[in-house]
Amino acid sequence: MPEVNQPICSVSHITHDCYNSSKLTCDNQHNSSSDSHLHSHLHSHSNSHSHGHHHISGLENVNLKLKISTAITILFVVAQVITGFYTNSIALISDGVHNFTDALALIIALLSIWLQKRPVSLSKTYGYNRAGILAAFINSSSLMVIVAWLCYESVQRIFNPQPIETKGMFWIALIGLIVNIGIGFAIHKESKHDITIRSAYIHMLGDAIGTLGIILGSIIIYYTGYNVVDPIISLGISILILWTSWSILRETVHLLLEGTPKGISVENVSREIEIVAGVRAVHHIHIWAIASQVTALSCHIEVDDMNLSHCQTLLLNINSLLKEKFEITHTTLQFETSATLTNNILSTKQTCQ
Structure with missing residues (x-):
């Protein structure tokens, strides 16, 4: 890197990944090779997702649970469907189909965990982190057809x-009740943090x-002989499937459209950043989810004129705030000064004329 004498971060592009380290790129650093910079960023980002950090280690912790749960569920589905045809119970067959979707949800969760561990590449710079969200979308959508x-x-x-x-039923x-309660209890903790596992x-x-x-x-059927109870229960299960899958479908669509993750307010984040010493204003802010446990943010931040070392300190302060208060772990921040904003406005006006 060429020697720099008191650089001013008038227009700085600052990228930070809390998994590994921060990067600061100002206008007077653009002489370096763009390919080298991209390779460096991808290498850093890949390392951050493959060296035993909390996201990957968390996925590994549930991997065995999901495999065991999947095997048990598949075996029970086979037994339940066979029994359903034997007893002529549409309710039991419906529940077997529902259990099959449970198995499918678990398989998709396992697949998404495997995909999320794959390294990033030049064609997929975020890796496969969104595989879990996409998997949950496919799973919940398929339920609508079954319903x-x-x-x-x-x-x-x-x-x-x-x-x-009725006896076999x-x-x-x-x-089945024992199996469902057991598996639900096993994955309950992990379901709070991952939308794919929450879907399952x-x-x-x-x-x-x-x-x-x-x-x-x-x-009821055994004691009263009212066989109509069976399809009524089946209809109730169908409505239940619709209700449970709709919330997941709605959330996954929101995330795939890069909507702001649930529980995060853009206004609150902007306000907290503006409290940091050296920050004048925040604009062009965007917050979205790369994966269920990885929230990203990009924004423009108007700051006081300062040298490069002060920019780095301010960067660390802002990212510490975002991680501690909002669990935002991947940020891209562009620092600007009032002079830069004025020049940009004048340049835009001249271009329009």
Whole structure:
């Protein structure tokens, strides 16, 4: 890098990744090779996602739980569907389909964990961090199609009730309830931090409620002979699937459209940055989620005229604030002075004329 004598950060592009280290690039540093700079950034970003930091280590901690849960769920789905056809229970078959989507949710969660560990590249500079969000979107969308089929079958059975073998229906549903509660308990902690795992958890919770309904329904049918209870329960499970999947679908669409993550206010973030000494104003602020646990921010910050070392100190102060108060760990900050803003406005006016 050429020698610099008291550089002024009039227009500075500052990128910080809290996983590794910060980078400061000012106008008088543009003599370096852009390819070298890009390679350096990708190398730094890749290292930050592959050396045992909290995000990857957190994914590794749930990997075994998800594998065991997936295997158990798949085995139970096979048993439940076979029993459903044997007992002629559409409710049990519906619950089996719901359990299949649970297995699919777990498989997608495992796949997203594997993809998120892949390194970044020149074509995918953020890596595959969004695989989890995309997986949750696919999972919740697929449920909408399944709900339509279940509703159709349930309505047909309501008008044409079929005889049910209630004992098999009761026992397989009871086993299913135990399985769902066990798996839900195992992944509950991780579901608070990852939307993909939360999608799987909500599936398990919804299916546990549906399975409980089947248990009660089998008892009612056994003592009353009202076989119409079975398709009514199936219809209820269908509505439950719709309710549990809609919230996930809505959130994933919001994140895929790069909406502000839930729980973060752009106004509050701007206000907190402006409190930092040396900052005059914040504008052009954008906050979005790269992954479920990785929130990114970019903005322009008007600052006092200062040299490069003061810029670096200010950068560290702002990023510490963002990480501690808002858990924003990836930022791109552009420092500007009032003189720079004035020149930009004049230049824009001349161009327009």
